[in-house]
Amino acid sequence: MRLRYATVTLALLSAVGVITAVYGHGDVAPQPVDTTGLDKLGDGWREENPYRLSGGDQYQLAIKIGTSGYSQNCARCHGLEVISGGIAPDLRYLETGIDGDKWFINRIRHGYSQDGAYKMPPFEGVLSQEAMWAIRSYVETRPE
Ligand code: HEC
Structure with a gap:
């Protein structure tokens, strides 16, 4: 009997662990992104990703900063490493270049609401423009 309880308790604990791992990723409160080193x-x-246009070190740094900016602010809906689990669109399929850039910056600034409820929160005033383009830099370099 003892053992049975122990097994059930263990099973429950690991279920909680899995749930925490799935839903606990990325904090719900928006996380500030440190953009030190990126051009202001x-x-x-x-309308177009300024760091991709600069290329070189600026672009590499933007991708790096965007990687953590994404994990902290976007991954809980759009998926770890930009692989969507289905809650929100898979951002690896956004258009590349300026068309994708315009779409991206519009969505991240204003979010998206339906029937008066936000499906995606607006990030304008929460993340700096530098942080937004850093996240775009990371997202656009993720292979499909
Ligand atoms: C609370 C969940 C949530 C969070 C957090 C979130 N999004 Fe979204 N996002 C959504 C949903 C849902 C949609 C689909 C809305 C629609 O139909 O266009 C979406 C749409 C988008 C789109 C348009 C995709 C397309 O294919 O049209 C972009 C770009 C985007 N999000 C970027 C981001 C970025 C970058 C972050 C982090 C800074 C982020 N989102 C955080 C839920 C979220």
């Missing part, structure tokens, strides 16, 4: 972008909104 000023107030005007860009």
Whole structure:
């Protein structure tokens, strides 16, 4: 009997562990992204990823910063490493280049609501423009 309980308890504990692993990833409160080292972008909104346009070290740094920015702010809906589990679109299939950039920046700034409820929260005022393009840099370099 003892053993049975122990087994059940263990099973329950590991189930909780799995649930925590699945849903616990990425904090629900938006996480600030440290963009030290990236060129400042000023107030005007860009339509095309400025770090991809710069290339070189700026782009590499943007991808690196975007990797953690994504994990902390987007992965809980769009999936770990940008592989969607189905809750939200798989961002690896966004268009590349300026068309994808425009779509991306519009969605991340304003979010998306349906019937008065946010399906995706707006990130304008939460993340800097630098952080947004860093996340775009990471997302666009993830292979399909
Ligand atoms: C609470 C869940 C949630 C979070 C967090 C979230 N999103 Fe979304 N996102 C969604 C949903 C749901 C949609 C689908 C809305 C629609 O139909 O366009 C979406 C759509 C998008 C789209 C448009 C995709 C397409 O194929 O049209 C982009 C780009 C996007 N999200 C980027 C991001 C980024 C970048 C982050 C992190 C900074 C983020 N999202 C955080 C839920 C989320």
